[in-house]
Structure formats: C-alpha cells, structure tokens
Amino acid sequence: MPKEKPELSDAMRKKLSGKSYVKNPINGTKFTIAISSAKGGVGKSTFATNIALALKKIGCKVGLLDADIYGPSIPKMFGIDEKPKSDGQKLEPVLKYDIQCMSIGFLADQQTPMIWRGPMVTSAIKTFTQKVNWKDLDFIIVDMPPGTGDTQLTFSQEIKMDGAIIVSTPQEVALLDVKRGIKMFDKLQVKILGLVDNMSFFTGDDGKKYSIFGEGGVKRTAEEFNKEFLGEIPINSKVGKTGDQGKPIVESDPENEISKIYLNLAKKIKTNFFQN
Numbered sequence: 001m002p003k004e005k006p007e008l009s010d011a012m013r014k015k016l017s018g019k020s021y022v023k024n025p026i027n028g029t030k031f032t033i034a035i036s037s038a039k040g041g042v043g044k045s046t047f048a049t050n051i052a053l054a055l056k057k058i059g060c061k062v063g064l065l066d067a068d069i070y071g072p073s074i075p076k077m078f079g080i081d082e083k084p085k086s087d088g089q090k091l092e093p094v095l096k097y098d099i100q101c102m103s104i105g106f107l108a109d110q111q112t113p114m115i116w117r118g119p120m121v122t123s124a125i126k127t128f129t130q131k132v133n134w135k136d137l138d139f140i141i142v143d144m145p146p147g148t149g150d151t152q153l154t155f156s157q158e159i160k161m162d163g164a165i166i167v168s169t170p171q172e173v174a175l176l177d178v179k180r181g182i183k184m185f186d187k188l189q190v191k192i193l194g195l196v197d198n199m200s201f202f203t204g205d206d207g208k209k210y211s212i213f214g215e216g217g218v219k220r221t222a223e224e225f226n227k228e229f230l231g232e233i234p235i236n237s238k239v240g241k242t243g244d245q246g247k248p249i250v251e252s253d254p255e256n257e258i259s260k261i262y263l264n265l266a267k268k269i270k271t272n273f274f275q276n
C-alpha cells in the first residue's frame, strides 16, 4: 500500500484554481445530491436508484438524473424504454415508480456509444439541469460517472449542489480514488454528506461473514478525512438481479434487509435536510 496520500494531478489543480463560478440551482427541486465515487463499478448507480426509491417511499418527491453520459445505467436499472416528450424548448422527465427521471440513454439508442468530447458532455449536463421540467421535487439524486472529470467539475462549479454521498467498496484500490474524490469536493466546496461502504461483506450459507474486498477501509477513510460514515451495504445477489430486471430491490422487495438499510439511510437524509 502506498504511504503517500493521493494528490490531485497538475491538470486537475489548474482546472480547479483561479476562476470563480456562479452556482445555478436546478429549478424544480429543493435539494440536489450527487452520488459519486471516483472509482468505477463500486455501485453508484445501484445506490442512486435505490436511495431515490427509498426517499420516495418515505414521502419525498424525487427526481433521478443520470449524469453518466458515456455509460448511462438508469434506463436499464429502471426499465425505461421511452423517449422524453419535448415542446421544442424543454424536456419532460420520464415518470417511473413515481420518480422523475432523465438520462442520455432515453435520447440515444442504448447500444450506441457516445463518442463525445468534454465540451459536449458539459453541454448535455447543462441541458439536463436547466432544460428539463423537473417539477415540485424535494430531492434530485444525481448518478455520477466514475472519475473526477468534466461532469463532476461542471456539477461542482456551475450547479448548486447540496451534498455528495461517496460510495466505495472497501478495497484499497477503490479507496485511493475515493480520497481523490473527497479532495475534489472539498476543494470545490460541495458538502460531503458521508461515505457508504458498498459490497462490504457476503454472508455465506454457513452464516459466516466473508469480507471479500477487505474490512473497515471505508470507515477508516471517513475518519481520516473527518467525514461521516453512513454505513455498510452487504453483497446480495438480489441487488444485481433486481437492477438488471429494471426494478431495484427497494421497489421490488421492500422487506429485504438491503432495502431496510436504504430506507434508514433515506430517513437520515430527509432529517438532515428537513429537520423533521
């Protein structure tokens, strides 16, 4: 394990310094929360979809914005195969499970790769945040792509973000990226609501817990950076299966132990923002 803490690259530092930006709120929502991680494949989209559904279940009005332009997951995970309506000026979000959704995947063929350069991605993000008729929402949950690239920068510098939740597996290689992600949000003054340890362990048929990706790493990282640790979500094959079927576990099996974890987290988030 490297002893040095990961630092931002020179190019990243340059992008972050100097310029001051106006942070525009997304119209139609009270709060906007990013689900991020820097590392790919740790469960951001799974978390974003399930926490959106959990917030809905406890009475919040929720939107789900898929900010992953190169690899959108929301169409598949929410089972949406519908184009959003447009009046030529604005896009209507697609309503599924009572959640207002928007994804580049609704507009492009799902199997067509998006071969876009950075400025086009930034422009797509601006469309999704300024030209979508989000209506009367308490929260927009933003499913971020992996990395600390243009999408994260655009959201953090130009859009009023009310918080970020960082999802990680407890693996050292994932945690290195997480540390970079934490530094980026801190630098851009986006409040980190906390860190989540996803796929933290697997319970075998023998009832024993197996820590496949290591143990306690996310909690230790939270402590190291003085951030809240929001808890562990175990590995459960039903999580993947229900996501693939387009009806995430919180919606398809609300009594499942995983769904209960999401519901408790949703209550915590709601209290955090609404104090009741």
Ligand SMILES: Nc1ncnc2c1ncn2[C@@H]1O[C@H](COP(=O)(O)OP(=O)(O)OP(=O)(O)O)[C@@H](O)[C@H]1O
Pocket (backbone or CB within 6 Å): 037, 039, 040, 041, 042, 043, 044, 045, 046, 047, 068, 071, 073, 144, 145, 146, 198, 199, 233, 234, 235, 236, 237, 239, 240, 241, 243
């Ligand atoms: N708690 C869990 N138990 C079992 N499988 C999980 C769990 N969380 C996520 N997965 C699975 O892990 C895979 C990656 O999840 P997901 O697509 O949500 O990650 P991601 O961080 O959004 O990836 P990307 O960086 O590509 O956007 C998926 O197959 C998902 O079903």
Ligand SMILES: [Mg+2]
Pocket (backbone or CB within 6 Å): 044, 045, 046, 068, 073, 143, 144, 145
């Ligand atoms: Mg994803």
